[in-house]
Amino acid sequence: MMPYPHLLAPLDLGHVTLKNRVLMGSMHTGLEETGDWNRVAEFYATRARGGVGLMVTGGMAPNREGGVFPGAAGLFTPQDVQNHRIVTDRVHAAGGLIAMQILHAGRYAYSKDCVSASSVKSPISPFPPRALDEAGIETQIADIVTAATRAREAGYDGVEVMGSEGYFLNQFLVTHTNHRADRWGGSFENRMRLPVEVVRRVRAAVGPDFILIYRISLIDLIPNGSTWDEVVLLARAIESAGASILNTGIGWHEARVPTIATSVPRAAFAHLTARLRPEVSIPVITSNRINTPEVAETLLASGAADMVSMARPFLADPNFVAKAAAGRADQIAPCIACNQACLDHTFSGKLTSCLVNPRACHETVLSYDPALVFKRVAVVGAGPAGMMAALVAAQRGHRVVLFDRADQLGGQLNLARLVPGKEEFNGLVDWFAASVAEAGIETRLGKDVGVEDLGGFDEVVVATGVRPRDPGIAGQERGLSYREVLRGAPVGRRVAVIGAGGIGFDVAEFLVAGEHSVTTHPEQWRREWGVGDPAVTAGGLAEPAPDAPAREVWLLQRKAEKPGRGLGKTTGWIHRAALQMKGVKMWGGVSYLGIEAGGLRISRDGVEEILAVDQVVLCAGQVPERGLADQLAEAGMTAHVIGGADVAAELDAKRAIDQGARLAAKL
Template sequence: MTTRQSVQVRYRALSQPGRIGSLTLPHRVLMGSMHMGLEGQPDKLGQLCDFYRERAEGMAALIITGGAAVTQAGGADHMYVLTEDADVEALASLPQAVHEVNGKIALQLFHSGRYAFADEIGMQPVAPSPIASRLTREVPREMTDEDIADTILAFAQGARRAMDVGYDAVEIMGSEGYLLNQFLSPLTNHREDEYGGSFERRMRMSLDVVQAIRRAVGAQYPIIFRMSGLDCMPGSTTPEETIAFAKALQEAGVDALNIGIGWHEARVPTVQQIVPRGGFATIAGTIRGHVSIPVIGANRLNVPEVADALVADGYLDFIAPARPWLADSQLARKVVEGDRAGLNVCIACNQSCLDHTLVRPHLPVSCLVNPRAGQEASWPVVEAPAKRRVAVVGAGPAGLQAAVTAAQRGHDVVLFEREAEIGGQFRMAARIPGKDEFYETIRYFREMLERLSVTVKMQTEPTPDELSMFDHVVIAQGVVPRVPEIRGTDLPHVVTYAQVLNGEVQVGRQIAIIGAGGIGCDVATFLAEGSHAPADVQAFFALQSLPTPPAMPREITVLARSDRYGHGIGRSTRWVVKQEMNRLGIRVVTNVDFREITPEGVRITSPDGDVFVKADQVILCAGQEAHETLAEALKGKVAVHVVGGARDSRGINAARAIREAFEVAYQIS
């Protein structure tokens, strides 16, 4: 039940109808391609159909599927292959599901090239030239003339098969360092034949593919080409060549350009939280200025106000975000209806989506802030069979999810929080540079608590007697910083990460951080960035021709017990965190044995022998422990469910905590 009418926001540019070739679309919000980890598995086809159907119901103007390989050599584990009749028959189910709810869907035509793994495709990968990638560390076989001709034909036949089984369009994957991008780049194309050498010859493969597809599908069938606007690879395609390529694609018969950014090997963040919202839109905008067909953008377009301004200002014609559709299956509906307050925003954490595709074996993709993603049929949004009184103790991420899920199921919910604000660990995480998107999740939960009439009792610690009056109690009190068994942790200059991030202590100038997991790295980055003037202050000084504001000197040393640091951070983000730490001059010492903390610093034993690390402040980032809960006192009095870090603090992360809370709350009946 809604307690108030949220303010509606008009996104006029995004709400305008548009066209891609012969395809008329009701607005400008598409759904970009992403692999769900469900493809290629007969027992998961229903899940995949449900996933796309719900996004079509969420008013996606056009859904672009995860890639379907045009040949076995161009595929990957759990990927449909368009030369296989059984796979094409399975793929036919997706447009059927989407069309049932009046949606539109395009199939992405894909070839990995040198990004394929031999053990996944059952053969040596192929590429323009035999150059290994950092991604696979395998040397591909150079494609012969016959290989090239067969691949061009496979793209064309794959497009025709897509059209024949009901897809409304196709998208050709020519970005992110995959095969067609490999032919275009001088880094990966060292050929000396008609498909290599000069730029005109390097782009021939892509143009031949487009022209072959056009012949196969006819003049009216929409073709989108996902091209790389910026490879982020030194020595690769130049901006001038990129513009020339866009023009050539238009002339070859492409109906729209979807602009990708970066290769998987690149050392430039493109999809992580650290990337500003809409940060690469100028790349797409530059291309749009040189072509007359629609240009689509995707990277870090997670909120409608940014996307709407970019479309209104002429940078883009359409947006095609992918992960934001994991976070909220009703993304376009909320944009068109102006329900910004009710939007569950993608926070670009990558923990349950991209990181799941980078491990082997691959894990099914889901979403940290929306655990239903990819499992819609298993968790339908319907009322529970019986209405119960539910208490949730703790308003961190797990408790918030439990309260909202229980209320969505029709239960009467009371949420108790000992602090003055909701959010728990997310409030601290949001203070880390590049992680302020976490505030969006807190905002969303606050909105949903109000819409669902959840009673929220702040600065309240309920007693066992109070809680025993409920039918169910969800304990989600989270974790507290662990204090390691090191002599000297009781000294006054020793503090926890929570005290630092919550602003409870004044920060020192010579700092030793004990612990080099995700929290230790985040705290180090937070403190190092804090020693510099904020970006807007620096910009103001530059605009006024003033000297750059000086940094406040701060020496930070991170001490790690193991030989590595950054454990617990997802694969797609860890390298970015380490890169930032190096940029900020943060010192990391590994393989440390802690001897004692003294008033002047920390005595350690390292591979260099006994070392004394001077510090006027020591910050404990040595893991977490479960917060003391009321579960034992409630045993036998009420149904108790303990979730997240309160249940098990070992290796706890937000994705696990939120998923546990969701599943427990959903099952209350």
């Protein structure tokens, strides 16, 4: 019997049949902006070889003012068309299909030349947009149509017109940003005129035998967004205008509700796709936080959608579909929705990659080719750095032995997976374990490793991780380390957490959640974050209703700045908001005078006080665990030191995994 029969079933679009129900959703990688078209082509071709049914590129600007930033890629010249032809030819040679997303950023464009329905500035851009007049609107429509015809000329199998996430077309749809009184504003029939006209003219220009996807916003998650009746009315009009498929978007970029981060439940918004699907007769795609074939199969089998969109999972593993079809789902490298190497990079102007898969977007520059000479390699430390080094070394033909003093693989990941909202780390540890076993790597666990254990190896990799930093606080023996707390040490109802880095925030979330994680309960998660029903409230916002915190928590740091500034660029606000909802008091500029029987004595703003807490948890950073590396050096043995043992910068799995992979690629 075929595994995942619904996921792997073909989908007939009339002029073309997709080989399965999997869409690789659009992601801005930054590759097109490098100008290295071989690199762009190999990124997409690698995923085509992995079996995905249809791919959508990152957003291509239809004109300069519509680019998400100055210099954003698009099809502006004949040379651009030829460059994109390199991509489509490579994808087709690999047996794949690819559509180009046309993305007009509107007021989200990071440019003084940005335009929109009205001059309403975005909270995520410093530039107020220019309100378009009638001629200006016509120019934008014409440019989008031209982009579609150039996409066809460049060999794309279709286009996706971006109409969600608060971009240009979405800005015309809602009164939040459309204050017009002409035929492009006012009633919803007028406000939806622009996206419908765009789809109608694109279809007329590209002909019937070309995939035309429209990305529709199901729930805006902003004040004065679309109502559900308006969403349905637009969907039907877009179908009538000539769309082949409706893809679904969730939330505007400025929304203060997380939509794709780790703490968002899997398929948290698929119920809305299920509600829309009976309203139209063209295929409907569901999206957001779908990252396993099991989740995708369940959604399709239930009738929630005709296809599933997964974007970042194809950064983590380009062979997602092929592995699922072969019954090897346990070997699919999981997207943990961390955002660290993808969206955080994108919004920092860096090239996108993936924490789990450092080769993502680096396919032509990071190679795991077979080694010229096979060696015996010892890797000491089975955390993320060590496991990745072991896997890549074994893949290249080396004989690897993986050591760890713990009795299980995972290292610091085994602490991260205990934090509410980080349940995806369970899948990451499981994947590492399955991959280590599949690669035939010998493991020697539950034993301290000394110099005498490493004789006879050609290469030694030290990935022994970190240990907590000594905070030097009087009475600190009365406190608990973050490791003890996460592993179940009892704490009272009032707790002070010393250190407001990533670990401090994780521990605070662990403490206020108690035994319960809303990430595994979608309805409770939506209630906590104020995700309502767009049939009840325009935009789908409701009053947040978080559960009472399990404990009263103070999150403290020495730096006289807002706690959490060093958290992820696209996820830091989520962590801060989650703790604020639970009443956590986050204080900077704190001096620690001592832990006493009555609590924690501190000084803040020159005022000394005692926080009457039951327990103090020490999260004051880490230092490299380099004991073995130093012993090897003293014995005259050369070793490669990676991960936390090299640099103890928080629990940075992204850097650790990347470092392990790049070292092993050179052994």
